[in-house]
Amino acid sequence: MELSLTVLLIIGFLSFVTEYVDATLGMGYGTSLAAILLLMGYSPLDFVPPLLISQFVAGMFAGISHHFVRNVDFTFGSPDLKIAGILGACSIVGVVIAAFVAAWLPEFILKMYIGVLVFALGIVILVLIGRTFVFTWGRIVGLGLVSAFNKGLSGGGYGPMATGGQILSGVETKSAVGITSLAEGIASIAGVAAWMYVGAGLGEMVLTVPLTVGAILSVPFSALTVKRLHARNLRAVVGLAIMILGLVIILQTVFTA
Secondary structure (H helix, E strand, O other): OOOOHHHHHHHHHHHHHHHHHHHHHOOOHHHHHHHHHHHOOOOHHHHHHHHHHHHHHHHHHHHHHHHHOOOOOOOOOOHHHHHHHHHHHHHHHHHHHHHHHOOOOOHHHHHHHHHHHHHHHHHHHHHOOOOOOOOOHHHHHHHHHHHHHHHHHHOOOHHHHHHHHHHHOOOOHHHHHHHHHHHHHHHHHHHHHHHHHOOOOOOOHHHHHHHHHHHHHHHHHHHHHHHHOOHHHHHHHHHHHHHHHHHHHHHHHHHOO
């Protein structure tokens, strides 16, 4: 696809909007933009590495912003920082495995797997919206592996699993959003390294600029939005958003097969 200034500006605007949603709800940036860029005519080899690079930068900035407005506590030794660190470490393993799997698994199977998993998670969150859950580190480790595996396959699918899974593991909703932003940044840069290692390259690197700039500009607005939302309302919105994202992925996979 020809990369005109108009196209780059459109991509930058879409990056701004989707990252605002992502940093507010803990999901949506990679999943939404991957779908949009596919519809615009780009292949995963073109956009996944630039998308991951932009998510690394935006994720780090979003994590700092959420900490600054006290949506999450990333002070040294805090539980939130430990969760982010474990998710990030597990994410490195997950994206490396995914990079190798993506090389031979049919694209239809990959997308349908992510869509069904995300859709089911959204339903579970909505059904159990009034429940409280006991936190366990084992769930966090498994969550990091599965979330990063999704991300390494398609450039998206991390946020819905990581945010939703944390909520179902007993993590407070606002903290889960901030933790996901930071952990996703770690997963993203690991994903870039994995793609390079398997010889896939860095794709259309010119896409990195509008994707990164648009994402960074939206982060302060999303951090303030999360600060002002009631935790229960945020949890309901997160569950609904996860379910819708999963349904969109399933429908797109079926109708573009």
